[in-house]
Amino acid sequence: PPVPTRHEHDDQDRLIGGLLSPAFDEQSCRSRYASSLYRRPSPFRPSNYLVERLRRYEARHRRCGQGGPLFKEAVEHLRSGRNAARSECQYVVWTPFNGLGNRMLSLASTFLYALLTDRVLLVHAPQEFDGLFCEPFPGSSWTLPADFPITDFDGTFTMRSPTSYRNMRQAGAVSGDHRNVTAERLPAYVFLDLIQSFTDAAFCEADQRVLAKFNWMVIKSDVYFAPMFFLMPPYERELERLFPEKAAVFHHLARYLFHPSNDVWAIVQRYYEANLARADERVGLQVRVFPEMPVPSENLYGQIVRCAEQEGLLPKVVQAGDGAVSNSSSAMASSESRKKKFTSILVTSLFSEYYERIRGVYDTNPTETGEYVEVHQPSHEREQRTEALGHNQRALAEIYLLSFCDRIVTSAVSTFGYIAHGLAGVRPWVLLRPPSPEAPADPACVQSKTVEPCFQAPPRGMCGTVQGGTDMGALVPHVRHCEDFHRGLKLF
Ligand code: GDP
Numbered sequence: 001p002p003v004p005t006r007h008e009h010d011d012q013d014r015l016i017g018g019l020l021s022p023a024f025d026e027q028s029c030r031s032r033y034a035s036s037l038y039r040r041p042s043p044f045r046p047s048n049y050l051v052e053r054l055r056r057y058e059a060r061h062r063r064c065g066q067g068g069p070l071f072k073e074a075v076e077h078l079r080s081g082r083n084a085a086r087s088e089c090q091y092v093v094w095t096p097f098n099g100l101g102n103r104m105l106s107l108a109s110t111f112l113y114a115l116l117t118d119r120v121l122l123v124h125a126p127q128e129f130d131g132l133f134c135e136p137f138p139g140s141s142w143t144l145p146a147d148f149p150i151t152d153f154d155g156t157f158t159m160r161s162p163t164s165y166r167n168m169r170q171a172g173a174v175s176g177d178h179r180n181v182t183a184e185r186l187p188a189y190v191f192l193d194l195i196q197s198f199t200d201a202a203f204c205e206a207d208q209r210v211l212a213k214f215n216w217m218v219i220k221s222d223v224y225f226a227p228m229f230f231l232m233p234p235y236e237r238e239l240e241r242l243f244p245e246k247a248a249v250f251h252h253l254a255r256y257l258f259h260p261s262n263d264v265w266a267i268v269q270r271y272y273e274a275n276l277a278r279a280d281e282r283v284g285l286q287v288r289v290f291p292e293m294p295v296p297s298e299n300l301y302g303q304i305v306r307c308a309e310q311e312g313l314l315p316k317v318v319q320a321g322d323g324a325v326s327n328s329s330s331a332m333a334s335s336e337s338r339k340k341k342f343t344s345i346l347v348t349s350l351f352s353e354y355y356e357r358i359r360g361v362y363d364t365n366p367t368e369t370g371e372y373v374e375v376h377q378p379s380h381e382r383e384q385r386t387e388a389l390g391h392n393q394r395a396l397a398e399i400y401l402l403s404f405c406d407r408i409v410t411s412a413v414s415t416f417g418y419i420a421h422g423l424a425g426v427r428p429w430v431l432l433r434p435p436s437p438e439a440p441a442d443p444a445c446v447q448s449k450t451v452e453p454c455f456q457a458p459p460r461g462m463c464g465t466v467q468g469g470t471d472m473g474a475l476v477p478h479v480r481h482c483e484d485f486h487r488g489l490k491l492f
Contacts, residue, residue, distance in 0.1 A: 089120060289349075
């Protein structure tokens with residue numbers, strides 16, 4: 001084969017092996033073609049088939065998306081309250097729920113669902129979400145137009161909503177057998193409530209056939225439900241072609257979909273250039289303290305130290321009075337002539353004490369190897385404030401900064417951490433959850449086997465073929481239980 005020219009080579013990198021369309025204006029979204037250059041080359045390559053399907057998806061999104069006659073017609077049907085018998089375009093509307101990490105996981109899963117079912121993905125973007133990301137599909141928008149007939153998403157889509165598929169089934173408003181369902185008699189849309197434990201409602205083949213008749217679907221979820229599709233026989237072949245490497249599903253979806261807007265990218269770039277660019281190695285440490293597991297900071301700090309020691313993650317220091325002092329000074333003297341290694345530790349957390357303690361250690365003690373260590377933390381917001389755009393912009397910026405690190409240590413069960421290592425394509429070390437707030441976690445951390453996020457709320461069984469109590473992690477070879485949350489499921 002001909003050797004690629006330098007230009008072709010660069011383009012392959014810039015477009016992440018064809019994952020990204022070249023059709024965008026670079027200035028409108030500077031992160032799109034730039035962010036992968038801030039990371040080590042990805043160990044994963046998108047399959048040619050995924051690339052082909054994405055281009056096909058983009059063409060459909062342009063044809064069916066806002067501004068065109070097909071969209072107008074579909075919205076008219078939605079307004080009329082009746083589902084149309086046949087429609088060239090079908091839609092899935094995603095609506096946000098919970099924190100930013102939860103939102104990105106469910107949005108990526110919804111996009112995979114759109115790919116598998118030939119729907120067009122549209123996003124309900126309330127003000128605290130609008131402006132975080134660039135448009136992902138060229139020549140069209142994914143944001144719902146301002147005059148969209150449904151406006152009160154929070155009020156309309158609740159667990160009691162009569163439009164929820166689960167509630168429709170329970171009320172007998174719709175049959176579970178698609179042969180008994182006439183499309184024109186259906187309501188104009190169906191709501192798929194996939195929050196936490198409700199995920200068992202919709203992932204049977206029979207349900208999917210009924211759901212396929214609805215031209216409009218609204219999904220609300222806070223979990224990474226993508227692994228569900230890998231348990232469903234009808235999607236098996238297609239998924240195999242799309243993702244021959246199962247452990248890179250989120251990695252590719254996230255790198256395709258999520259591009260920080262220019263405002264967020266400016267925060268990322270400024271911080272990176274000022275604090276991380278000069279380092280030879282960047283270590284990311286994400287410390288998430290959950291309100292329901294209030295581990296005292298002393299214990300958590302101890303766990304971080306044990307993890308770092310056990311796994312050799314942070315440069316070791318020589319403490320005053322330590323017998324190794326003389327070794328260290330000779331190591332330092334001999335390395336003086338060579339260029340010393342420079343490590344940056346990036347801490348992200350709502351709190352500042354972990355950063356302060358770690359920084360204190362490196363400020364007051366030399367490292368064993370004489371290498372330099374700097375410790376940084378971009379913000380310490382103290383509280384989660386999902387309703388505030390500025391807060392979410394900082395959170396997204398920090399997720400991206402973490403994803404530029406060569407090694408990443410995350411907190412168990414945190415979706416914020418999942419996104420960072422998923423984007424990076426780096427297997428994280430996970431600080432495990434202790435059995436109770438006061439007890440120590442043992443071991444302190446484990447290195448995850450994959451870069452995939454965990455699906456934290458799988459159903460108890462699959463569609464009658466599997467009775468409750470069956471081990472969902474043993475059904476197919478590439479879906480297993482998560483390291484950080486045993487009940488959860490993960491692609492391998
Ligand atoms: P999870 O709760 O850890 O699974 O992650 P989510 O992202 O869904 O929700 C946590 C939210 O708290 C984030 O979206 C941020 O709004 C905030 N948050 C948590 N940790 C951090 C952090 O390290 N930095 C910043 N800036 N915000 C954080």
